[in-house]
Amino acid sequence: MSEVKKIKKGLDIKLIGKAEKVLEKADRSETYAIKPTDFPGLTPKLKVKVNAEVKAGSPLFFDKYCPEINFASPVSGKVIAVNRGERRKILEVVIQADTETQYETFKKADPNGLSREDVKEELLKSGLWCYLRQRPYDVIAKPLETPKAIFISAFDTAPLAADFDFLVEGESEAFQAGINALAKLTDGKVNLNINPNLNQSKVFSDAKNVAINKFTGIHPAGNVGVQIHHVDPINKGEVVWVIRPQEVVFIGRLFTKGIYDVSRKIALCGSEVKTPCYFETIQGASVRNILKGKLKDEQKIRVISGNVLTGTQIFEDGFIGSYDSQLTVIPEGNQFEFLGWALPGLNKFSMSKSFFSWLMPKKEYRLDANMHGEHRAYVVSGEYEKVLPMDILPVHLVKSIMIEDIDRMEQLGIYEVAPEDFALCEFVCTSKINVQDIIRQGIGLMIKEMS
Amino acid sequence: MKALRKFLDKKKPLFEKGGKYAKLQSTFEAFETFLFVPDITSKTGTHIKDAIDLKRTMSVVVLALFPALLFGMYNVGYQHFRSAGELAATGMFDLFLYGLIKVLPIIVVSYVVGLGIEFAFAQMRGHKVNEGFLVSGMLIPLIMPVEAPLWMVAVATAFAVVIGKEVFGGTGMNIWNPALVARAFFFFAYPSKMSGDAVWIADKADTFSGATPLAHAAALVGAKGEAATSIIEQHLSNTWDMFVGLIPGSIGETSTIAILIGALILIATGIGSWRIIVSVFAGGFVMGTLFNLLGSNSYMTLIPAWQHLVMGGFAFGAVFMATDPVSGTQTTRGKYIYGFLIGFLAVLIRVLNAGFPEAMMLAILLMNTFAPLIDHFVVQGNIKRRLKRVKVTA
Numbered sequence: 058m059s060e061v062k063k064i065k066k067g068l069d070i071k072l073i074g075k076a077e078k079v080l081e082k083a084d085r086s087e088t089y090a091i092k093p094t095d096f097p098g099l100t101p102k103l104k105v106k107v108n109a110e111v112k113a114g115s116p117l118f119f120d121k122y123c124p125e126i127n128f129a130s131p132v133s134g135k136v137i138a139v140n141r142g143e144r145r146k147i148l149e150v151v152i153q154a155d156t157e158t159q160y161e162t163f164k165k166a167d168p169n170g171l172s173r174e175d176v177k178e179e180l181l182k183s184g185l186w187c188y189l190r191q192r193p194y195d196v197i198a199k200p201l202e203t204p205k206a207i208f209i210s211a212f213d214t215a216p217l218a219a220d221f222d223f224l225v226e227g228e229s230e231a232f233q234a235g236i237n238a239l240a241k242l243t244d245g246k247v248n249l250n251i252n253p254n255l256n257q258s259k260v261f262s263d264a265k266n267v268a269i270n271k272f273t274g275i276h277p278a279g280n281v282g283v284q285i286h287h288v289d290p291i292n293k294g295e296v297v298w299v300i301r302p303q304e305v306v307f308i309g310r311l312f313t314k315g316i317y318d319v320s321r322k323i324a325l326c327g328s329e330v331k332t333p334c335y336f337e338t339i340q341g342a343s344v345r346n347i348l349k350g351k352l353k354d355e356q357k358i359r360v361i362s363g364n365v366l367t368g369t370q371i372f373e374d375g376f377i378g379s380y381d382s383q384l385t386v387i388p389e390g391n392q393f394e395f396l397g398w399a400l401p402g403l404n405k406f407s408m409s410k411s412f413f414s415w416l417m418p419k420k421e422y423r424l425d426a427n428m429h430g431e432h433r434a435y436v437v438s439g440e441y442e443k444v445l446p447m448d449i450l451p452v453h454l455v456k457s458i459m460i461e462d463i464d465r466m467e468q469l470g471i472y473e474v475a476p477e478d479f480a481l482c483e484f485v486c487t488s489k490i491n492v493q494d495i496i497r498q499g500i501g502l503m504i505k506e507m508s
Numbered sequence: 509m510k511a512l513r514k515f516l517d518k519k520k521p522l523f524e525k526g527g528k529y530a531k532l533q534s535t536f537e538a539f540e541t542f543l544f545v546p547d548i549t550s551k552t553g554t555h556i557k558d559a560i561d562l563k564r565t566m567s568v569v570v571l572a573l574f575p576a577l578l579f580g581m582y583n584v585g586y587q588h589f590r591s592a593g594e595l596a597a598t599g600m601f602d603l604f605l606y607g608l609i610k611v612l613p614i615i616v617v618s619y620v621v622g623l624g625i626e627f628a629f630a631q632m633r634g635h636k637v638n639e640g641f642l643v644s645g646m647l648i649p650l651i652m653p654v655e656a657p658l659w660m661v662a663v664a665t666a667f668a669v670v671i672g673k674e675v676f677g678g679t680g681m682n683i684w685n686p687a688l689v690a691r692a693f694f695f696f697a698y699p700s701k702m703s704g705d706a707v708w709i710a711d712k713a714d715t716f717s718g719a720t721p722l723a724h725a726a727a728l729v730g731a732k733g734e735a736a737t738s739i740i741e742q743h744l745s746n747t748w749d750m751f752v753g754l755i756p757g758s759i760g761e762t763s764t765i766a767i768l769i770g771a772l773i774l775i776a777t778g779i780g781s782w783r784i785i786v787s788v789f790a791g792g793f794v795m796g797t798l799f800n801l802l803g804s805n806s807y808m809t810l811i812p813a814w815q816h817l818v819m820g821g822f823a824f825g826a827v828f829m830a831t832d833p834v835s836g837t838q839t840t841r842g843k844y845i846y847g848f849l850i851g852f853l854a855v856l857i858r859v860l861n862a863g864f865p866e867a868m869m870l871a872i873l874l875m876n877t878f879a880p881l882i883d884h885f886v887v888q889g890n891i892k893r894r895l896k897r898v899k900v901t902a
Contacts, residue, residue: 370555494552
């Protein structure tokens with residue numbers, strides 16, 4: 058088999074509240090929502106009005122600049138609200154679910170027997186296309202392009218990440234069908250990147266029609282962008298598509314069952330959850346019923362759809378994001394701390410060894426959302442380099458984005474990065490600079506200038 | 509603490525925009541955030557943040573400076589009583605106390621002048637007060653001769669903060685290490701107070717030679733035969749004293765051992781760059797060895813390469829000055845080159861230019877100037893690697 062690549066640069070952040078591999082039942086959520094804000098750079102155009110009846114798989118809205126890309130309702134029911142923000146930007150399309158899900162029917166077919174155009178059409182029509190994302194730019198893939206390869210990371214190394222083996226348990230048939238469909242979309246390989254220490258599941262190891270690459274090491278070893286960089290780096294003009302294993306299963310279900318079935322397991326984790334475990338739910342579900350009675354209510358909390366590094370803050374009656382398989386609950390931490398910067402800091406986590414907590418390398422932390430200091434200009438150097446396992450000069454790239462120098466951004470590797478790859482840089486930054494926002498801005502600028 | 513917090517919360521509106529003391533907002537915030545880590549939480553991006561901030565970073569550096577500072581105070585007393593011939597009769601505590609009384613005013617002047625200017629600039633620009641001067645304010649006294657007149661320290665500090673830092677936009681933007689700018693200003697503006705044999709020992713007895721080892725070593729250049737060996741025997745044979753630091757010199761720079769303790773703190777906490785520290789020493793050693801091999805005068809033949817590393821401000825510069833992340837190189841590779849060249853040039857200037865026996869300051873300032881150029885080449889290397897990849901695959 059292929060050699061194992063070990064990712065040495067990075068940082069594992071050990072938090073309290075990892076989900077037990079137990080599937081618990083939560084009350085079925087009554088409302089579901091698809092949030093256009095989950096898809097960076099998207100301008101949505103609505104296809105439905107409030108009070109419209111929809112089925113699972115009925116389009117709710119589409120991409121204004123690429124109208125073939127539909128975004129479908131995860132359940133059947135009635136559209137009860139279109140929530141808008143500033144300048145009438147659409148934030149959420151909310152659906153009140155029926156008790157019994159009605160599905161739109163799509164063509165049942167073995168993807169191996171279909172042409173590339175057929176597979177594309179099915180994915181676009183059903184609304185599953187949005188799960189295919191492209192690098193460069195970390196946005197939804199363009200249907201007219203053909204990627205040089207497709208990459209799937211079969212593990213996640215982010216703090217408290219869900220166990221992907223557990224998420225796809227018993228789905229090997231759908232997973233394989235999904236892989237077969239994806240294989241039609243590229244002239245190159247479908248790469249499945251597994252971690253021999255984390256992935257024991259046969260769903261991954263027995264998968265056919267894929268090239269398997271092996272990675273071990275610390276976060277961000279599980280980031281697909283980092284893996285691409287080490288296997289087949291993206292040069293100017295090249296496109297790679299990425300997708301996550303559960304979403305491959307969605308595609309598989311579309312072809313094997315002929316329906317848009319986006320039910321998935323999610324991990325409920327974090328220090329403020331009484332018993333962290335997994336739940337069976339459907340994409341876009343309201344978290345109200347999932348969280349009910351499950352939280353320690355000691356202090357103000359923050360609910361995050363996704364992980365603590367890249368996730369989105371949602372309210373306690375908010376909705377799970379489209380790409381997320383993890384709900385994290387941490388303390389808000391909006392309080393002052395007397396001389397906090399001077400204390401020994403046994404409960405504080407830092408990559409530097411300037412707090413004495415480094416004496417306890419195995420300790421799990423209960424970290425809150427406090428900034429631990431104010432924003433400053435860049436002073437410390439060499440920090441980002443320690444947590445970015447790519448041949449990229451992070452600070453120089455960030456600075457080239459700040460001054461909006463397109464040529465420089467291109468030279469320094471903007472095509473290879475996604476905001477999530479810089480999440481650890483942002484975490485460790487002494488000057489508290491919002492690196493992920495800056496990377497996203499840079500990507501936005503590139504899209505604007507290059508189109 | 510709650511009472512204090514309540515008090516601050518009550519007074520805070522007075523300092524906000526439109527308040528009675530709005531002109532002192534930066535000052536108020538500086539003190540407030542000093543007392544309390546603020547309650548602000550992450551709004552976008554990562555929801556959790558590393559516990560470190562600039563206050564922590566800077567206070568670790570100040571902590572790392574303490575061994576050098578404390579030893580410096582002791583040495584000030586030691587040198588004074590030695591020159592007066594009263595060393596045997598004076599207790600260790602008295603030596604330290606004497607040094608404390610001599611050194612403390614310099615520290616106070618440095619901090620008061622420097623922070624005063626920083627606060628004023630922050631307020632004028634509507635910025636927050638940056639923590640950078642906490643370190644500079646401690647570095648400046650440590651690289652001054654103990655006999656430096658306080659008003660000169662004040663002028664040098666003001667020059668360093670205004671011309672060395674604020675004109676570039678404040679902490680994080682400066683080209684040169686501010687503390688070294690202060691010293692360079694002092695050196696060129698008031699040379700009689702920054703060089704020679706009289707300024708390194710407090711209230712030196714007139715009959716006593718107060719020359720630093722570097723001055724003795726520089727005298728070797730013109731000396732031949734017995735004259736040279738007698739300089740070595742009389743002044744430069746006690747390398748243990750040089751290592752421990754019981755020699756005349758700037759307040760904090762004499763003790764290699766105290767500086768190494770500081771280096772250990774910086775490297776262990778991950779705050780100082782070990783790459784720079786190690787390569788400065790390597791560069792100095794390599795140049796020293798080259799001179800030993802070349803051997804065209806007594807300085808080159810009689811001073812072994814390693815001795816350069818314990819004399820004068822070499823170790824202090826390597827550990828506390830070259831590692832300034834703002835004025836140094838920022839790329840990993842660049843750090844090795846930058847550090848090596850500092851050590852290399854420092855010894856080169858020392859030996860070849862008798863006008864500047866203490867060359868460390870100049871070597872670091874010079875490399876500060878060239879740091880962006882070194883980084884430029886490292887960045888170009890990265891860009892070329894990326895371009896090459898395209899050609900290989902195409």
